[in-house]
Amino acid sequence: MWFTRRKSPLQREASISPENILEVRDLKVNINVDDYVLNAVRGVSFSMKKGETLGLVGESGCGKSVTSKTVLGINPSNCTAEGTIAFRKKNGEIVNLLSLEQDGDEFRAIRGAEIAMIFQEPMTAFSPLYTIGNQLGEIIRLHEPEVGKAAVRDRVLAMLKKVGIANPEKRIDQYPHEFSGGMLQRALIAMMLCCNPDFLIADEPTTALDVTIQAQILELMKSLQREFGMSILFITHDLGTVANMCDNVAVMYLGxxxxxxxxxxxxxxxxxxxxxxxxxxxxxxxxxxxxxxxxxxxxxxxxxxxxxxxxxxxxxxxxxxxxxxxxxxxxxxxxxxxxxxxxxxxxxxxx
Ligand SMILES: Nc1ncnc2c1ncn2[C@@H]1O[C@H](COP(=O)(O)OP(=O)(O)OP(=O)(O)O)[C@@H](O)[C@H]1O
Ligand SMILES: [Mg+2]
Structure with missing residues (x-):
């Protein structure tokens, strides 16, 4: 189940500067493991403007993923979090994400439609049992149940085309194992963009791909960002990618x-x-x-x-x-x- 326990009930309302879409203030995340506690995130603060790409860099185990998973509300139940994550919703409302029940309706509505995440390993993000078209369409059906079946298929086709998947009419009915790694990552990006989120978390989105495909995926993300005006929290070990993709950089070490x-x-x-x-x-x-x-x-x-x-x-x-x-x-x-x-x-x- 997706939820992070809170130390005490937190206030739902939060303040945010007019130019920012996200403000993380003094975020602390502890992970309770057997007989000890890991202080995985130890007072992290940063803010992001609309359309900005922030690179979060640092060695393995520094707390990059725990930070981003806390923003998206997908930490496991042995985590406790405190601080403030002020997020500007599409309707203009500012909400402290840490105050929301992570498996509650409001967070579900935010996850996918307002904040989306691309993971390192696209294979694990898809179910092997359903077609790519079915899984992309699911996101639209979940967040916009009023959209009809044919319109969902059209939107999925358009999205697959947009991320550069050749022959989308055929590909839409294929299963994940019929896609190459690079194509799957494109499909995952398409899935994350189906509901036009304002904020995208990309956690090592190209690490599993070979160098030429990496470059193509990064170019694709850049052009989609220009088109949709998203803010991107870009997590990576690769400083070369940071120089190419990001406006600002936060270097993390030990939380x-x-x-x-x-x-x-x-x-x-x-x-x-x-x-x-x-x-x-x-x-x-x-x-x-x-x-x-x-x-x-x-x-x-x-x-x-x-x-x-x-x-x-x-x-x-x-x-x-x-x-x-x-x-x-x-x-x-x-x-x-x-x-x-x-x-x-x-x-x-x-x-
Ligand atoms: N579910 C978990 N249970 C126990 N410890 C965890 C869990 N998730 C993360 N950790 C620990 O929290 C710390 C931060 O982990 P995190 O995954 O955020 O690192 P990271 O910076 O994303 O590393 P990487 O670059 O390898 O992805 C590490 O010490 C890690 O071992
Ligand atoms: Mg990580």
Missing amino acids: EIVEYGSVQQIFHNPQHPYTRGLLRSLPKMDQNREEKLFVIDGMVPLPVNMKPCCGFHERCTVCIKGRCDVANIDLMNVEQGHSVRCLRMEEGGAR
Whole structure:
């Protein structure tokens, strides 16, 4: 069942800036596992404008998917969440998504029609038992029951055409196993766009595809975004994709956003030691082939019963012992629209 337990009843109404479609404020998500608690998201805040693409990047286990699943209300029942997720609905109403029952009618109406999500592995998003046309049509039937059978089929055909599936009249009646991986991802994008959502979460949408198909899918998402004016939360490990797709970037580490800025700021003026490490680990065109790629030592630890500290301190080469490992670090503004969670900013940044 889809629901995340709340610590206490939350207020339904929420405020939001006029230009924003989503504001996540101080989001904390804990996952109760057997005899311990994972602090998977530890106070995440960000906002998104209409039509903006925000890249959420960071290594495996940083809390990117838990954050996005909380927005969509599909966390498992062993999760508790607190904070505010203010969302502007199509009818103009602002609602705190965290206050809604996640398996209730209102959230069901929002999920799919207003907020949609594309997952990493398209095969798992489709049932092998029904045709592609049937599964795409289901979304329209669910959210717009007044639309007739023939009109649903026409809309599905038009959507399949739009995402570049050749011969859609034949493909619409085929089963998922008859589609290639790239075609399935296109079909999944078509399914998510059937009800014209304002907000799309794309969680590693191209990781399972080969490079040429990846490029095609990214181009497709860009052109559909231009056409429909959606906001996209784009989750990826791939910084190259971020540079190509996003307006702004939030770098996540161990459940916190450690750096936030425009693509320009993050790529040309990275400040957090973690962001710098991620960028240094990218291969460069002019790099000597013999030269080894930079590696950030260690791994993302499990965020079990986290004490206040900078989550990155154990792997950080410029950690200040007695400060970074004993207290949470606040985000500091370094320039307009660019903030960093690092004590080294007090002395002009990590070198
Ligand atoms: N259902 C779950 N039960 C237990 N732990 C979970 C569950 N889902 C996520 N976690 C843990 O929460 C933390 C954050 O996980 P999350 O899936 O958000 O990472 P991620 O940044 O999306 O990683 P990836 O890049 O591998 O997808 C991890 O430590 C993960 O092990
Ligand atoms: Mg993930």
